[in-house]
Amino acid sequence: MHSGAQGYINDRTTDYHSLKSRLMGHGISPQRSDHFDVLNHQLRHRLMSPGKLVIVADAYSLSCSLE
Known part of the structure; x- marks a missing residue:
């Protein structure tokens, strides 16, 4: 089965929410x-x-x- 995760190494000092928005985009589902x-x-x-x-x-x- 397909593994659906990737690792990302943070490259700059930032807050969690800014990093999340940068990686996932602003319009991600809840x-x-x-x-x-x-x-x-x-x-x-x-x-x-x-x-x-x-x-x-x-x-x-x-x-x-979810399954």
Whole structure:
């Protein structure tokens, strides 16, 4: 089965919400937004420094998780 996640290494100091918007776009569905938060729960409410690993799931992985 298709693995639907990719790793991203943050390249600049930024806040979590700005990074999420940059990686996922501004018009993401609430489900994809929540999924991103679950995958990156250890990063929420923090200032993101360069070198932090962020997990970005594609839409297929969201539908698999819901199943």
